[in-house]
Amino acid sequence: MKMLINVPETVVSDALRGMAAVHPELTVDVERRVILRRDAPVEGKVALVSGGGSGHEPLHGGFVGPGMLDAACPGEVFTSPVPDQLVRAAAAVDSGRGVLFIVKNYTGDVLNFNMAAELAEDEGIQVASVLVNDDVAVMDSTHTAGRRGTGGTLFVEKIAGAAAEQGAPLERVESIARRVNDASRSFGVALSACSTPAKGGPTFELPEGELELGVGIHGEPGRERRAMMTAGEIADFSVDAVLEDLRPSAPVLVLVNGAGGTPLLELYGFAAEVHRVLRERGVAVARTLVGNYVTSLDMAGASVTLCQVNDELLRLWDAPVRTPGLRWGC
Amino acid sequence: MKMLINVPETVVSDALRGMAAVHPELTVDVERRVILRRDAPVEGKVALVSGGGSGHEPLHGGFVGPGMLDAACPGEVFTSPVPDQLVRAAAAVDSGRGVLFIVKNYTGDVLNFNMAAELAEDEGIQVASVLVNDDVAVMDSTHTAGRRGTGGTLFVEKIAGAAAEQGAPLERVESIARRVNDASRSFGVALSACSTPAKGGPTFELPEGELELGVGIHGEPGRERRAMMTAGEIADFSVDAVLEDLRPSAPVLVLVNGAGGTPLLELYGFAAEVHRVLRERGVAVARTLVGNYVTSLDMAGASVTLCQVNDELLRLWDAPVRTPGLRWGC
Numbered sequence: 001m002k003m004l005i006n007v008p009e010t011v012v013s014d015a016l017r018g019m020a021a022v023h024p025e026l027t028v029d030v031e032r033r034v035i036l037r038r039d040a041p042v043e044g045k046v047a048l049v050s051g052g053g054s055g056h057e058p059l060h061g062g063f064v065g066p067g068m069l070d071a072a073c074p075g076e077v078f079t080s081p082v083p084d085q086l087v088r089a090a091a092a093v094d095s096g097r098g099v100l101f102i103v104k105n106y107t108g109d110v111l112n113f114n115m116a117a118e119l120a121e122d123e124g125i126q127v128a129s130v131l132v133n134d135d136v137a138v139m140d141s142t143h144t145a146g147r148r149g150t151g152g153t154l155f156v157e158k159i160a161g162a163a164a165e166q167g168a169p170l171e172r173v174e175s176i177a178r179r180v181n182d183a184s185r186s187f188g189v190a191l192s193a194c195s196t197p198a199k200g201g202p203t204f205e206l207p208e209g210e211l212e213l214g215v216g217i218h219g220e221p222g223r224e225r226r227a228m229m230t231a232g233e234i235a236d237f238s239v240d241a242v243l244e245d246l247r248p249s250a251p252v253l254v255l256v257n258g259a260g261g262t263p264l265l266e267l268y269g270f271a272a273e274v275h276r277v278l279r280e281r282g283v284a285v286a287r288t289l290v291g292n293y294v295t296s297l298d299m300a301g302a303s304v305t306l307c308q309v310n311d312e313l314l315r316l317w318d319a320p321v322r323t324p325g326l327r328w329g330c
Numbered sequence: 331m332k333m334l335i336n337v338p339e340t341v342v343s344d345a346l347r348g349m350a351a352v353h354p355e356l357t358v359d360v361e362r363r364v365i366l367r368r369d370a371p372v373e374g375k376v377a378l379v380s381g382g383g384s385g386h387e388p389l390h391g392g393f394v395g396p397g398m399l400d401a402a403c404p405g406e407v408f409t410s411p412v413p414d415q416l417v418r419a420a421a422a423v424d425s426g427r428g429v430l431f432i433v434k435n436y437t438g439d440v441l442n443f444n445m446a447a448e449l450a451e452d453e454g455i456q457v458a459s460v461l462v463n464d465d466v467a468v469m470d471s472t473h474t475a476g477r478r479g480t481g482g483t484l485f486v487e488k489i490a491g492a493a494a495e496q497g498a499p500l501e502r503v504e505s506i507a508r509r510v511n512d513a514s515r516s517f518g519v520a521l522s523a524c525s526t527p528a529k530g531g532p533t534f535e536l537p538e539g540e541l542e543l544g545v546g547i548h549g550e551p552g553r554e555r556r557a558m559m560t561a562g563e564i565a566d567f568s569v570d571a572v573l574e575d576l577r578p579s580a581p582v583l584v585l586v587n588g589a590g591g592t593p594l595l596e597l598y599g600f601a602a603e604v605h606r607v608l609r610e611r612g613v614a615v616a617r618t619l620v621g622n623y624v625t626s627l628d629m630a631g632a633s634v635t636l637c638q639v640n641d642e643l644l645r646l647w648d649a650p651v652r653t654p655g656l657r658w659g660c
Contacts, residue, residue, distance in 0.1 A: 014599030264387035269344030
C-alpha cells in the first residue's frame with residue numbers, strides 16, 4: 001500500500017507541521033500535539049476540548065476555531081491522546097469559566113479523558129465531560145463498551161460550540177452537548193478496508209464482492225457482510241437502521257459523511273438516495289451536510305447521521321463557524 | 331471495484347439529484363445538467379460559466395455561488411459537456427453584461443465551449459473565453475494539445491469570480507482570468523489509478539511499488555514512473571517542476587490538492603514538505619489551501635499549484651466566497 005508519507009513514525013507530526021504552516025489562525029504545538037484557537041483563552045467563554053486518534057481528519061483538529069472547538073488533541077493513528085496533552089490543552093484554553101471535554105466512546109479515549117479531567121480539576125480547572133455514542137450499528141465492539149461515537153461528534157462539537165461562543169455557562173453548554181448526542185444516531189458502511197501507515201496495508205479483509213454494514217470508523221466489524229448493494233439499497237438499510245432507534249418527531253440535520261476514499265460524486269448520489277428514503281419515511285430534513293468530515297483514512301464507504309433538532313438547536317447549527325473543516329456565516 | 335452507486339449510467343444524474351436536494355441556494359436542472367446560482371441572473375454582474383467532465387468534484391459544480399461561478403455544466407464522467415448545456419447556462423446567467431467561459435484545456439472541452447460561444451453570440455449574448463493550461467508536466471497528452479488545465483482552474487474561477495462580484499466589466503474579468511492562468515503552474519503525482527463507473531475498474535495500471543510523476547487529472551500519463559518516493563521527495567520533485575517554469579518574483583498562493591483517495595492526514599504532511607521546499611527555494615507564501623478540490627475520482631495522489639499574486643489578486647483571493655466547496659468571509 002503506497003502512502004504519501006515520509007515514514008510511518010512521523011505521520012502525525014508531519015501533518016501537524018502542515019497545519020501549523022497552513023493555518024495562521026491556529027496555534028499548533030507540534031511537539032506536544034495540541035491544536036488551539038490562536039485567540040485562546042477567549043475571555044468569558046466556556047472552552048471546548050476534544051481529541052482522539054488521528055486518521056479521522058478533519059475531525060477533530062480541523063474543527064478548531066470560532067464557533068466550534070477551542071482545542072483538539074490528536075493521538076497516534078487510531079490511538080487515544082494521552083492525559084498530559086488534554087490537561088495542557090484545557091489549561092491553555094480555560095478562561096476561568098470552565099472546560100467541556102467532548103469524548104467519543106472508545107475505551108482508550110474514555111480512560112484518558114477521565115484521567116485528564118481529574119488532573120485538570122486538581123489544577124483548579126472546572127471540567128465537564130460529555131460522551132458521544134451515536135452509532136446504532138452494534139453494542140460493544142473491538143474498542144468500545146456500549147455504542148461507538150462517530151458522525152454525531154460533528155453535531156455535538158458544532159452545536160455546543162455555538163452555545164459556548166454565545167456565552168452560555170458550562171452547565172448549559174454541557175446540557176446542550178448531551179441533548180445533541182441523545183438526539184443523534186449514525187450508521188456506516190464500508191466498501192473497502194482502510195490502511196494504517198504503521199501496518200502499511202489493509203486493517204481487515206473485505207472480499208471484492210462484499211460490503212460491511214455497520215462498520216466502525218476504525219474498520220471495526222459491523223452487523224453483517226453482504227453481497228454488494230446499490231446506493232439506493234445501502235441508503236434504505238442505513239436510514240432504517242437509524243430510524244429503528246430514533247423516531248424523529250421534528251426535522252433532522254443530516255450528515256452524509258464519506259469514509260475518506262469515496263468520491264464526492266458518489267457521496268452526492270448517495271445523499272439523493274438518503275433524502276428519498278427520509279421522504280418515504282415521512283421524516284422532514286432541516287439541513288444536510290455532504291462530504292468527508294469523520295473519516296477513516298482511505299476507507300471507501302459512507303455513513304449517515306441524523307440529529308433531531310428544535311428551533312433552538314437549529315439556530316445554533318446555523319450560527320457562524322470558522323474552522324479549517326467547517327465554515328459558514330462569517 | 332466496488333462503488334457507492336446505483337448503475338454506472340445514472341451516476342451524474344444521481345449526483346445532481348443530490349446537489350438539488352442538499353443545496354437550496356443552487357438551482358439544479360438535473361435533466362439538462364446545469365447548476366446555477368439561485369439568484370441568477372445577478373443584475374449588473376458579468377457571469378462566469380465553467381464546466382467539464384464529472385469526476386473532479388467539487389470542481390466545477392461545487393464552486394457555483396456568490397464570489398465564484400454563476401453556472402457549471404457537468405458532462406459525463408471525464409467527458410466534456412455539450413454546447414447545448416453551455417448555451418443554456420449562459421442564457422440563464424447573463425444579465426446583459428456578458429459571460430465569461432472558463433475552459434480547461436482538453437480537446438473536447440475546447441471544441442464544445444467554442445461552439446457554445448458561437449451559438450450564444452448568435453442569441454445576442456456577449457461571450458469571452460479563457461483557456462486554463464497550468465499543468466507543467468507534459469506538452470500535449472491523451473486529451474490535450476498543449477498543456478492540460480488542472481488545479482489552476484480553482485484560482486482562475488475564484489479570483490475572476492471575485493472581480494465579477496465586485497462589478498468589473500467583461501473585458502476586465504477576462505483579463506484578470508487570463509493573468510491568473512498565466513501566473514499559475516501545477517504538477518501532480520498519482521500513487522494509484524482511478525476507477526471510472528463505466529469501466530468498473532482502474533483506468534490504467536500502476537504497479538504496487540511505483541508512482542506516476544506528472545499524471546493528468548484523468549490518469550493521463552505524466553513524465554515518468556519511478557520507484558515509490560517519500561512525501562518530502564515528491565514535494566521536492568513537484569515544486570521544482572513548477573519552479574522550472576514559474577520563477578516567482580512575488581508571493582504565491584499554494585494549492586495542495588488531493589486527487590480524491592489520499593487522506594487529509596497525508597495531505598497536511600505533504601503540505602508541510604511543500605512549504606519546506608518553497609522556503610528552501612526562497613519563495614514567499616501568501617496563502618495555502620489544503621484539501622480535495624480538483625479530484626480524479628478515487629485516485630490516490632496529490633498536486634501542487636502555485637499562483638504568483640500581487641496585492642490586487644491577493645485581495646480578490648481573500649474576497650468573500652460562498653459555494654458548497656469553497657467558502658469564506660461571508
